[in-house]
Amino acid sequence: MSGDETYPATVGQLSVWREIERLPADRLWEANLSSVWDLPEGDWGEERIWSALGAAAMRHASMRTTYVLDEGGFPRQRVAAHSVQEVLAQVRQGTADVAEREAKDTAELQRAIDTTAELPWRAWILLDGGTPKQVLVVFNHMAADGVGGLVLREDFETILGGTELPPAPGPIELALDQQGEGSGRLRNAERYWRRTISAAPHRPPGGDAEPLGAVLHTGIPMPLANEAIGKFEVTLASLILAAYYRGIQAATGQDAVLLLLMSSNRFDETHARVVTSLNQWTPLLLQFEPDEPFEEILPKVHWKAFNALKNGVCSPDAMWVIRDEHERLDPPVDPGFSYNPMLAPPGFPSEDRLVAPRIERFEPARATGPGFYLIVRGLTSLDLVFRTRRHGFDDAAMTTMLHTIQDHLAGTIGGERL
Structure with a gap:
């Protein structure tokens, strides 16, 4: 070259x-x-x-x-x-x-x-x-x-x-x-985006609010999390996603929730170690009754997320056209609740004991990007970094959401409730 x-x-x-x-x-x-x-x-x-x-x-x-x-x-x-x-x-x-x-x-x-x-x-x-x-x-x-x-x-x-x-x-x-043999995958993903966004709930009008930020230190060490997840036959990312959904449901009263999952697109051996940016969003629509047991929705969330991530390689221009079309509706489609799990594999050097959970608030430095964002950092222990500037979502709602997430993680993986 x-x-x-x-x-x-x-x-x-x-x-x-x-x-x-x-x-x-x-x-x-x-x-x-x-x-x-x-x-x-x-x-x-x-x-x-x-x-x-x-x-x-x-x-x-x-x-x-x-x-x-x-x-x-x-x-x-x-x-x-x-x-x-x-x-x-x-x-x-x-x-x-x-x-x-x-x-x-x-x-x-x-x-x-x-x-x-x-x-x-x-x-x-x-x-x-x-x-x-x-x-x-x-x-x-x-x-x-x-x-x-x-x-x-x-x-x-x-x-x-x-x-x-x-x-x-x-x-x-x-x-x-991607311009040759992989182009069919792009077309399939575009169809998936259109179906999912078309079915998503609408939202009341309202612009950005003052930013909020918090870190939920779950106190759960990664070895315990990786060991406990085996009995559910789902991934740890899916379990935390299900807890996130329940947290949003508790804080907002919404049963139908549009989630935007971060897809790293490293699902095959050819691309697993390519150094580039493979991150893209892929939509997932979840809707369950509040009284449906958490352990019963877990496998449903897991397989719905699996299907969403299969469509994680999409033309961003096609994606923005679809999102902009639905943003112009009255009322517009819900912009979604973003989720990004970054979990170290089993065997990574880690903490080995439970500690008490706590919430640490912070003022977000980033003013752009997703307006509602949960990042899971699972290196030595599970830490959930959350930031939002969503209209109508205040500190009390954030506290409810984080407490609900911790309760579900403690009830399934182990650890203490807040």
């Missing part, structure tokens, strides 16, 4: 691009993700760390890619750096002290990355007493999603340890497949 060749974007990249287009100029930084990587045990010199970062970028083309708009307003991929030296000349930001990590992370996260003019990531080495201890990486969502970032970290550690890795399949190959 020469520096002048361009290729179509994947639907995941296009989805991120369309979201970025909707951001005001002073909020473009919200397309960034950040991560701090602890360095493995060893005597790692700075140059070896930089070299390993560059080699990881050589393995994954998305970390060397910029984007060019065609005449129709569609982004096209262009591999803009073809050597470790070219990569590091752009992304190497120097060093900082670990004591400055939090301030550095916040400041650099909020410095936008223009993916049409620069590589989509930056890195710093964090020093403790002059010794490298961590790496801070900030990347634009066009380059990678959360799982892609984990893959990049694993490959960096492998290379740092002395193992060379060959080039990996990347988003160019994925985009060409």
Whole structure:
């Protein structure tokens, strides 16, 4: 590939691009993700760390890619750096002290990355007493999603340890497949979107409200959660989704709830370790009676979510046409309640004991994105990060929702009620 060749974007990249287009100029930084990587045990010199970062970028083309708009307003991929030296000349930001990590992370996260003019990531080495201890990486969502970032970290550690890795399949190959053999999947997903949104409940008029944010620290360690889920024959993500539905139902009085599930689209071996952004929303409509036992709705939620995620690769332009059509109705269709589970696999180093649950309130920094959003962080223990600016949903409703979720998790997995 020469520096002048361009290729179509994947639907995941296009989805991120369309979201970025909707951001005001002073909020473009919200397309960034950040991560701090602890360095493995060893005597790692700075140059070896930089070299390993560059080699990881050589393995994954998305970390060397910029984007060019065609005449129709569609982004096209262009591999803009073809050597470790070219990569590091752009992304190497120097060093900082670990004591400055939090301030550095916040400041650099909020410095936008223009993916049409620069590589989509930056890195710093964090020093403790002059010794490298961590790496801070900030990347634009066009380059990678959360799982892609984990893959990049694993490959960096492998290379740092002395193992060379060959080039990996990347988003160019994925985009060409989606325009060829994978195009039928896109058409099926579009039909699914249209059916689901057409059946969704409508909502009363009302704009955005003051933002609310809270973290539900469930106190449930991941080993307990993974062990307990086996008796239900559903995934942990589905169980938490069912609890989320019951929480929304309790807080709003709605039985028919439109949920928007984050699909990472890493369901087959070919795409599981592709470093790019594969995240897209897929709709799910749930409706159960409030008195239907939780354990009876669990398998129903699981299989409905399974079907929704099968349609998780959809043209974002088709998706926005469908959503805009229904937004113009009077009253408009409910915008949905977004859900994003990020769960570490069994065996990941984790907490091993229950602790008391608690709710920690915060003021959301992000002003754009989903107006009602639950992110599940399941690394060492289950933490549910919630933010909303939904009209008519106040602090009391948020408290009811989070208490209901905790009650269902404690009743099925284990742990304490709030």
